[in-house]
Amino acid sequence: MSSSVGAPSRFSERQRFACQPVFLERLLVNVEMRHGRAYRRLAVRTVVARENGVDGYTAGVPVKAILGCRVETSADAVDLRFPKPLRKGERHEFVSLVCDDDLDGERRWINIDVDHHGIAPGVVDGEGKVKGGLNVSITFDDHVPEACWWYAEQTECERVIRPPDGDRRLLEIRRGVVEHTFAGPCRPREQYGIAFR
Known part of the structure; x- marks a missing residue:
């Protein structure tokens, strides 16, 4: 998963269209905006290996490992390495943090670029806790x-057009916070997120 915020991607073409050998059961992306910029992004992922020997996840942008992983940096990628390689079908949860140092302008969206085998449909329990799927806050x-x-599988031009009043995609902002859990599955090589103005 790459996370863009209304600006050109930092991924190379190889990274952008590579399909990482994991499926996400759950992806929680929490973004803190300061002065119209994405200041901090925390991601909690529960992955399922799609082949034997999966030992990490390519982030592509500078990140800090918080829990269940460690960072390895190369010339063109940032990898979050797991404590041990996963077997096919094995699950692993890990947490990472991105501190955005790109202050070239205000953002118009928080975007999730699915560069792996997809994300499960959203599941929220009776207490509002996200148990599966993609949630952006x-x-x-x-x-x-x-x-x-919220938007799903739209171009950059389409996603910035505000839906009309009463549209189901409009989200309520409560005390400065907005969030959305995507009900359906998120497909590989597509983009999902929240736009704003």
Whole structure:
């Protein structure tokens, strides 16, 4: 998964279209916005190996390992390495943090670029806890947007068009926080996220 925020991707073409040998049962992306910029992004992933010997996950951007992984950096990638290689079908949960140092302008979306075997459909329990699927949560500081909406499998031009009032894609902003869990599965080589203005 790469995470873009309304700016050109830092991934090379090889990384962008490579399909990592994992399927995500759950991906929680929590973004802290400061002054219209994505200041901090925390990602919690539960992966299932699609082949034997899966020993990590390519992040592609500078990250800090928080739990269940360690960082290895090469010339064109940042890898989050697992404590031990996974066998096909084995699950692993890990947490990483991206601190955005790209301050070239305000953001218009938080994007998830699916560069692996996909993400399971969203599952939320009776208490509101996300048990599976993709969930994106954004906390805004004093720069709260006038509107937020989720998008799925849209181009950059399509995703910035605000849906009309009453559209199911419009999201409520509560105390500076907006979030969405995607009900359906997220497909490989597609993009999902939340746009705002």
